[in-house]
Amino acid sequence: MDNALAELIRISNETGGDPTLVQGGGGNTSVKTADGQYMYIKASGTALKDMNERQGWRRLRLDLARSVVLDKSLAKMPPQRREPEVVNRLLLACDDNIKTVARPSVEAHLHAWLDKCVIHLHPSAAGAYHNAKNGRAKLEKPFKDEPLPPLWVPYTDPGYLLAKRIARLVDRYQGQFGKGPAILFLAKHGLFITERTAAGALRLVRRVISRCNSKLRQPRTGKTRFVSQDRIDEAKACIERAYSDGTGEKATIWYYNNNAIEDFCRQRNAKKMLVGCLTPDELVYANGPAMWVEKCDPQSIARRLRRQIERERKPSVAFLVKGVGLFVAGTEKIAPTVRDIVLYSIFIRTNAHRMGGICILNRRQEDFITNWESEAFRKKLANGQT
Numbered sequence: 001m002d003n004a005l006a007e008l009i010r011i012s013n014e015t016g017g018d019p020t021l022v023q024g025g026g027g028n029t030s031v032k033t034a035d036g037q038y039m040y041i042k043a044s045g046t047a048l049k050d051m052n053e054r055q056g057w058r059r060l061r062l063d064l065a066r067s068v069v070l071d072k073s074l075a076k077m078p079p080q081r082r083e084p085e086v087v088n089r090l091l092l093a094c095d096d097n098i099k100t101v102a103r104p105s106v107e108a109h110l111h112a113w114l115d116k117c118v119i120h121l122h123p124s125a126a127g128a129y130h131n132a133k134n135g136r137a138k139l140e141k142p143f144k145d146e147p148l149p150p151l152w153v154p155y156t157d158p159g160y161l162l163a164k165r166i167a168r169l170v171d172r173y174q175g176q177f178g179k180g181p182a183i184l185f186l187a188k189h190g191l192f193i194t195e196r197t198a199a200g201a202l203r204l205v206r207r208v209i210s211r212c213n214s215k216l217r218q219p220r221t222g223k224t225r226f227v228s229q230d231r232i233d234e235a236k237a238c239i240e241r242a243y244s245d246g247t248g249e250k251a252t253i254w255y256y257n258n259n260a261i262e263d264f265c266r267q268r269n270a271k272k273m274l275v276g277c278l279t280p281d282e283l284v285y286a287n288g289p290a291m292w293v294e295k296c297d298p299q300s301i302a303r304r305l306r307r308q309i310e311r312e313r314k315p316s317v318a319f320l321v322k323g324v325g326l327f328v329a330g331t332e333k334i335a336p337t338v339r340d341i342v343l344y345s346i347f348i349r350t351n352a353h354r355m356g357g358i359c360i361l362n363r364r365q366e367d368f369i370t371n372w373e374s375e376a377f378r379k380k381l382a383n384g385q386t
């Protein structure tokens with residue numbers, strides 16, 4: 001096996017199993033070969049933890065992947081034509097013997113502009129900053145001892161425009177510091193780490209997360225409060241009915257509770273904090289934030305779901321019921337991903353709120369994601385492939 005592929009599997013498996021770093025099929029990784037000709041990258045639709053020697057990756061010609069960002073004709077196309085064209089070109093850049101339909105990660109062209117090993121994650125600890133109104137300024141203190149400062153990337157629609165913006169910012173950074181950035185915080189999106197070696201990249205991931213966490217509020221540990229089975233069953237039946245009345249679809253309802261959920265539900269501002277969508281992933285995998293349910297009344301929940309649909313929003317699939325816990329509507333496969341997204345989201349919301357306010361996606365940004373992901377992501381979601 002090529003050494004670059006072995007490194008790719010290592011960085012993917014080591015980070016992909018931790019839901020505080022990445023949830024569902026989110027995040028991606030890549031490693032460039034020693035001769036600088038190729039780049040191994042995660043395939044779209046596979047989870048990082050499931051990658052192995054046989055599946056979950058593609059090999060691309062690096063010059064072709066880079067040329068996508070440089071192509072000026074793409075910039076002029078409307079997004080609905082441009083994005084499928086980019087996906088197509090990345091597929092054409094693939095040079096391996098893989099006989100599957102697996103596409104390279106949609107962010108492959110972006111990886112092509114970074115150092116040899118790239119780890120892109122959606123860690124809740126980073127999210128607390130990149131989703132906070134003062135997040136950028138708050139990052140200065142924990143990272144003041146880094147040899148070079150992290151690069152802050154303002155929110156940009158994912159896909160081609162994000163790759164282009166990162167290429168530009170990386171070039172400018174290089175001009176300023178004589179070296180490309182190793183740590184990139186992407187507003188309302190996630191974290192990129194890029195290093196020469198797999199070991200170095202993994203070490204840097206750990207350091208960045210612990211630096212971020214050093215200033216954050218963590219949920220308390222210990223036993224959760226007892227919730228009677230009757231109350232759980234009652235709330236579950238209520239959500240089940242509300243979901244089917246509100247959306248016209250039947251779904252299995254799953255119940256989760258732990259310290260983080262309990263902690264969040266007890267906060268005075270819980271309801272206020274659940275307004276708006278944090279990141280593309282929260283929208284794609286969990287249809288936005290969990291719905292806050294003060295009192296379990298199926299009619300009023302169904303009304304709220306109907307209102308979301310009328311406003312052309314995807315109906316909530318997660319429900320935080322005060323004093324009971326989290327309920328998720330969905331298949332056995334997707335429900336744990338939604339739970340992980342909710343845990344990620346409530347951690348970010350709690351901390352960003354304390355930092356001065358939560359940054360959410362605006363309507364235009366949400367609409368772009370909904371349209372952009374419609375082909376690739378929603379299909380995966382429906383099939384429970386994530």
Ligand SMILES: [Zn+2]
Nearest residue numbers: 027120189190
């Ligand atoms: Zn991402």
